[in-house]
Amino acid sequence: MKKFLVIGNPIEHSLSPKLHNFWIKTNNLSAIYEKKKLNETELGSLIEEVKKKNIHGINVTIPFKKAVIPFLDHLSVESENTQSVNTIYLDNNKIVGHNTDIEGFELSIQDLRLDMNNKKVLILGAGGVAPSIIFALNRMKVSEITLSNRTKSKADKLKDQFKNINVVEWGEIPNFDIIINATSLGLKNDDKINLDEFKIGKNKLFYDVIYKPSETNFLKVGKKLGNRIENGKSMFIYQASAAFNIWHGIKPKINKEVIEILD
Ligand code: ATR
Numbered sequence: 001m002k003k004f005l006v007i008g009n010p011i012e013h014s015l016s017p018k019l020h021n022f023w024i025k026t027n028n029l030s031a032i033y034e035k036k037k038l039n040e041t042e043l044g045s046l047i048e049e050v051k052k053k054n055i056h057g058i059n060v061t062i063p064f065k066k067a068v069i070p071f072l073d074h075l076s077v078e079s080e081n082t083q084s085v086n087t088i089y090l091d092n093n094k095i096v097g098h099n100t101d102i103e104g105f106e107l108s109i110q111d112l113r114l115d116m117n118n119k120k121v122l123i124l125g126a127g128g129v130a131p132s133i134i135f136a137l138n139r140m141k142v143s144e145i146t147l148s149n150r151t152k153s154k155a156d157k158l159k160d161q162f163k164n165i166n167v168v169e170w171g172e173i174p175n176f177d178i179i180i181n182a183t184s185l186g187l188k189n190d191d192k193i194n195l196d197e198f199k200i201g202k203n204k205l206f207y208d209v210i211y212k213p214s215e216t217n218f219l220k221v222g223k224k225l226g227n228r229i230e231n232g233k234s235m236f237i238y239q240a241s242a243a244f245n246i247w248h249g250i251k252p253k254i255n256k257e258v259i260e261i262l263d
Helices: 016-026 040-051 077-082 101-111 130-139 152-161 217-224 233-248 256-261
Strands: 002-008 031-037 057-060 087-091 094-098 120-124 144-148 166-168 178-181 205-208 228-230
Touching: 002 016, 002 040, 016 031, 016 233, 016 256, 040 057, 040 087, 040 094, 057 233, 077 094, 077 101, 077 130, 087 233, 101 130, 101 233, 120 130, 130 144, 130 152, 144 152, 152 166, 205 217, 217 228, 233 256
Parallel strands: 002 031, 002 057, 120 144, 120 178, 144 166, 178 205, 205 228
Antiparallel strands: 057 087, 087 094
16 A cells, blocks of 8 residues: 655644545545654655655645755756745655645636736745745746735745845735735634735735635635635645646546535
8 A cells, every 4th residue: 555645844734634535535546645743853764765665655734845855866847946845756766856836826826717917916925835826926927926025034035036026015015916825824713914905906816825714814805895816725626636646647536525625
């Protein structure tokens, strides 16, 4: 039986095992997918298990998406450019790191049937997921990306990596067509992002990377102002399906049952 893991710290909340084990079952595969809480000092020895074929694939979540890189033999272009790895596998005896968050974000945007050309995008947050979103937005050829993070130095660091982005102060809301919450604000029901509601207007897209709760206060504000809203559920499902395809060579079905697993 093949063994797969998601590693992170904390990890209790992760819904990846539910999703992957559902697809493993519905595709009649002999495999199991578990979650494991780790300390950074344990990363190297765990990743070695992939080379020994004791573990057949690893998903990586916060806070290790960058920290795993020194233990890998090869990075995909996506991981190299974002310095972020969420999927690990063995290819020709080399441990490879890839980033399926990018594809997850892209496919979730494609579902919205939005023309991304000439769109101005404002990203809130410069944490783990931000480089993946910036990389995807650049690939979609949006016209402008602005980044705003509470700790400005982290946004400035990302500008070193992605020279075309603009950085503004936290609390400053420039004109945008799409606003993306890539902070962890909203995970708790009483978390609020202070948006100056009156300057925003309608007919924009409010996108939250968070999918639990399904409607964060950020999305509630967007909706109230007459904007389209989207949470991070389909991004999460698409990043998982891309990892599943890498490991098992099967594109898993995304249907109502799958979507309900995450409720
Ligand atoms: P990490 O910061 O370790 O990469 P993350 O969960 O990937 O962790 O990112 C959390 C993001 O949410 C960061 O952009 C963080 O802002 P800081 O860089 O200033 O920490 C943001 N965030 C978390 N709590 C916040 C709060 N109360 N107000 C504003 N931004 C917040």
